[in-house]
Amino acid sequence: MTSADPAITPPPRVWRFDDFVLDAGRYELRSGESVIKVEPQVFDVLTQLVSNHERFVTKEELFDSVWGGRFVGEAALTSRIKAARRALGDDGESQRYIRTVRGRGYQFVGRLRVEEPVAAPDPEPEVPRQHIAFTRAADGVRLAYAVSGDGPPLVRAANWMTHLGYDIESPVWRHWVRDMSLRHKFIRYDERGCGLSDWEVDGFTFDDWVTDLESVVEALGLERFPLLGVSQGAAVAVAYAARHPGKVSKLVLCGAYARGRAVRALTEDEKRAAALDLDLARVGWGRDDPAFRQVFAAQFLPDGTRADWAAFDQLQRRTTSPENAVHFLEEFARIDVRDLCTQVQCPTLILHSRDDHRVPMRYGEELAALIPDSRLVALSSNNHLLTGSEPAWRVFCDEVQAFLAAD
Template sequence: MDSAVYRFGQYVLDADRRRLSHDGQWVDVEPRALEFLCYLVEHRGRVVPEQELRDLMGRGRAVSEVSEAALATLLRMARLAIGDSDTRQQLIRTVRPHGYRFVAQTTVGSTTPAATSGSPAVRTAGEPDHEVIRFCRSVDGTRIAYAVTGEGPPLVKTANWLTHLDLDRTTPMWAHWFDGLTLGRRLVRYDERGCGLSSWDMGSFTLDDLVADLDAVADAVGLDRFPLLGVSQGAAVAVAYAVFRPERVSHLILTSAYARGQQIRADNAAERDAAEVDLNIARAGWRSQDSSFLRYFASQFLADATPAEWDAFAAYQRQTTSVANGLRFLEEFSRIDVSDIADDVTCPTLIIHSRDDARVPVAQALELATLIPDSRLVLLDSRNHLFTADEPAWPTFLTHLHHFLAE
């Protein structure tokens, strides 16, 4: 039976079959985001009120309507799927005060051209044509979003919480990382399960799951052997991957890293109390969105930032995942422990850490350097957990990293 097919630009949307293609290639879109897009296209002759969309997306679910934040995420994903963005709005336009309208010139047909085979891809608005966000499936079926940037030998960065592939290139917290890491390199990065553009339905969340996610990305990109960079929580995953997949990891770089989460490494009652207080403050911030709690949490990542920058950090993190997932990340990573396998790492390892890291004490870097054979430790003058673009530690970090990879 023929179905309603909408063509706009180089995109074809089969609304009945819920399929989107670009130049004959299927575009992998989160199902609810595709439903959102279909509704806007089907009602393109009018402004669709936000409340109507919230009711629509909540229909048939435990809640009668989706939250404002959830709707914003679906809108962003729908825009991304068709090369649009919150700032461009060339296809989906926000109409104040509370509505959206699909404004692209559209033709309606009844057949859909066959898509060619290949990995589904979504172009990132404003990026070069060769850069795409792609999707693969982990061993348990979880959708993982990944991107490849730059040219040259590969460098894979393990996922860590607080990333969003569609936003990171323009976020002050991360933008300079990609500019620096792609110097003469092909950077492969991906969003954690439950985070960014990967599936927010986390399901299982074990260390084995996170290793399998990285394996799926490496397979999808076609990598056999590569250097691996782990940042913050992602460093524990990098250590585990280097142990479980030694044939694939040529070099290991760990920064702002720890082998044991805060609750695991607490050795006495005072440290256990401090770990629980820290976790409770983070929980309170995520649940209440109270600025005082959120600023405290942000200051641990960016100790030298201003209150306005902490607020921007908090706003960004709300875009990366749901409150429920954010709380689960906090709790799971506070209990992660790779200290019993770290001495099985066999590849050359570089550990770089801020001397006065407010989030992860420098003692954790010392522990990793002690545990991992053939490792070297570099301490940099900084108070930030994540190196910022304008501090002297940042170019020093890049120099050490690139020299290490060139060996």
């Protein structure tokens, strides 16, 4: 290969040992038919050890490959090694799979069977072109909205952390835009204080968010349409559907809740957890160190890869200011649309990750009990925001398409 030749990345490898499969292509550790849940850094540590099984891997190599050379304490590496051992049913005494080389590093000592690399998967379909335009809310705030795809309209109520100019590239939202635009004219917008909409605003209330949705619908001249709400955007969608029953034909809610964290916090632990959200935003949002923001990534995408977490961190920094992040979280915590839920008149599909770390499943169940003509689908995921690579995303898309296509 000459210096002008492009570098060729080899396909990811799959390693087998005993009943375990370490699949670098799928970013999975499996035992038999079951996927073993491990954090991204634990998976990366294990991959480094297994791929270099013929020798021990120094601590410095692990710091460089897993943490990108960023300074972390030795305790961080020790905890990831313990977690990797725990995932394999190993421990520091037996060391059946991971041997400690005292003072130097670690070596994988299991008996490996290496499979031939699989061919790289087909590239993802391209995200459709979008048209971005602007309108004014009732109080004069400039709102950015985007239209992509063809077909009957599908409107998504705005939710936290979007950026119309960036979402079509970001792994966090790209698959949402792509797949929702396949059969519909998909309409989405950045809420006030976020993305391409005005950041410096006076009004920052729940009613402002509902009014913003009204403004976008009016600007597009929409008569009747299905409405999608994700996370806190679902509460906005519920309020809009209750206030405009003639406008909303069907309602789709994902990762939704009727009560914000402050409203539903009953125990002292729940109240402390709600307050911690605000403290993390106040202290850490604007810092270059991503450690504070990664707390949010771990809650929203606990099963995400290291690349997913990095994309989520980048999304946080791009979409809003530290001051607005605090305003958003304060208002989210006060949301309470329980009374409005009972006024929704259209058929409603509620999808919720069974082990959602950010909004537990019981709050999706509460919505289903409150909204009269609703159906709840439990998704096999831990993620609050579904990733494009997990099986639950395909289930979500199929359920939404079948629901919207039905008479």
